[in-house]
Amino acid sequence: MTQPNKSRSGKIRSNAEDMVRFTMANFVDKEIIPVATEYDNKGEFPQHLFKKLGKMGVFGIRYPKKAGGSGGNTTLYCIAMQELARGLLSLAATTAMQCLMATNGLYLYGTKKMHEEFLYPALKGDKMGAFQLTEPNAGSDLSAVRTKAEKTRDGYVINGMKTWSTSGPKADFHTVLCQTDPSIGLRGLAFFLVPASTPGFSYSKPFDLLGTRTSAISEIYFKDCHVPVEYRLGKEGRGLGVLLKILSEIRIMTASLALGLHRAAMDDAIRYCKEREQFGKPISKYQLIQAKIANMAVNLEAGQLMVDKVTHMIDQGKECLNLASMAKYFTVESTCSACDEAMRIFGGYAYSMEYSVQRYYRDNRFLLSGGGTHEVLQTTIAREILSR
Known part of the structure; x- marks a missing residue:
C-alpha cells in the first residue's frame, strides 16, 4: 500500500497531496482490489463503490467548496485518479469523467437551478453524468460533428447520435457537443445539457468490451430532444x-x-x-x-x-x-x-x-x-x- 511521506521524526506530513494519496490508497487496497476481478468477470459496474466515492468527496475534488466541491485542484484530482486506476481502471475512468468532462460545463455555465438539480447531486454521487463528443465519423475531427441543435423560439431541438459513450446507459444527464450551424463548421459547435429523462433520448445495448469491462459504454440517440435555452453550456459557436x-x-x-x-x-x-x-x-x-x-x-x-x-x-x-x-x-x-x-x-x-x-x-x-x-x-x- 502507498504510504504518505514522513519527516525524519517519522511523523506523517500533513500536506494535502500526501493525505489524498494515503486516503485513496487505503480505499483502493481495502475496498476495490478485493472485488475488482469479480466485477470485471461479471462485466458489472460496482455502483456501491461509485456511491462511496461520492460520499468521500472525490467527485468534487477539483471544484470549490462554494459550488459543493471539496476545494481541491487538478493535482489532487490526478493523484486520486492514479490510485483508483491502480485498483480498477474502469471505475477510475468513470470517476474521472464524473469529476471533469461530465460536470465542468455545468459548473461554469449552468444556472443556480441547474446546479441544484444536477451538479450538487452529481458531486455527492447521487446522480451520474456523461460526456458526449464522439460520433461514428467525428472523433479527432470535430468539424465532422453531425448531431444538430436547431434553435427554436424557446430553446433547441437536438437530433443525432453519439457513440463510445462511457456511462451512457446509466447517466442521469449528458453534456453533449452539437452543431448549431453546419455551414460554419467548428464555429457552429456548442455544448448542451441533456437530461436522460428528456423525451426522444435513448441508448443502445451496452457494448461487449475487450477491456474496462465494468464500464457501461453504448451509443446514444437524440430524436427531437427539446432543451431550454439555458441548457446551452456557454455561448453558441464556442463549443x-x-x-x-x-x-x-x-x-x-x-x-x-x-x-x-x-x-x-x-x-x-x-x-x-x-x-x-x-x-x-x-x-x-x-x-x-x-x-x-x-x-x-x-x-x-x-x-x-x-x-x-x-x-x-x-x-x-x-x-x-x-x-x-x-x-x-x-x-x-x-x-x-x-x-x-x-x-x-x-x-x-x-x-x-x-x-x-x-x-x-x-x-x-x-x-x-x-x-x-x-x-x-x-x-x-x-x-x-x-x-x-
Whole structure:
C-alpha cells in the first residue's frame, strides 16, 4: 500500500497531496482490489463503490467548496485518479469523467437551478453524468460533428447520435457537443445539457468490451430532444473553446490513469517474480527479468515527473497543452509496454483469468484513444515544436 511521506521524526506530513494519496490508497487496497476481478468477470459496474466515492468527496475534488466541491485542484484530482486506476481502471475512468468532462460545463455555465438539480447531486454521487463528443465519423475531427441543435423560439431541438459513450446507459444527464450551424463548421459547435429523462433520448445495448469491462459504454440517440435555452453550456459557436479550456486536464487525467495501471502491473510483476522459482532460484535473480523490472520502474518514475509538472502548471494557470499531450503519449505507451512485460514475467499463468495481469493487459488499450489518439498527438506535438 502507498504510504504518505514522513519527516525524519517519522511523523506523517500533513500536506494535502500526501493525505489524498494515503486516503485513496487505503480505499483502493481495502475496498476495490478485493472485488475488482469479480466485477470485471461479471462485466458489472460496482455502483456501491461509485456511491462511496461520492460520499468521500472525490467527485468534487477539483471544484470549490462554494459550488459543493471539496476545494481541491487538478493535482489532487490526478493523484486520486492514479490510485483508483491502480485498483480498477474502469471505475477510475468513470470517476474521472464524473469529476471533469461530465460536470465542468455545468459548473461554469449552468444556472443556480441547474446546479441544484444536477451538479450538487452529481458531486455527492447521487446522480451520474456523461460526456458526449464522439460520433461514428467525428472523433479527432470535430468539424465532422453531425448531431444538430436547431434553435427554436424557446430553446433547441437536438437530433443525432453519439457513440463510445462511457456511462451512457446509466447517466442521469449528458453534456453533449452539437452543431448549431453546419455551414460554419467548428464555429457552429456548442455544448448542451441533456437530461436522460428528456423525451426522444435513448441508448443502445451496452457494448461487449475487450477491456474496462465494468464500464457501461453504448451509443446514444437524440430524436427531437427539446432543451431550454439555458441548457446551452456557454455561448453558441464556442463549443470548441469550452473543450480546449479543459483539454490539458483531460489529457493529464488520462496520463494519471495510465500511471495507476502501470504501477498495478509492476507491483504484481515484482511480487510474482520474487515468488516464482525456476532452476532452483526465484526468477527475480535472472538478469533479463531484472531488466524488465528496471524499465518499468524508470518509465513509471519519468511519467510521474511529467504528470506532476503538468498538474502543477495547470493549478498555476499556465498554458501547457503540448506538455500535457507529451505526458499522455509517454505514460500510456509506457503503460502498454509495462503491461506486456508483466504478462511475459507471469509466463503461462498470465493467460489465466485467475491473475489480474491479464486484466491490466486488456484495460490498457482503452487509454490509447481517450484524450486523443497517439497518431494525432504525435502530429500536434511535432507541429507545435516545429512552429517555434
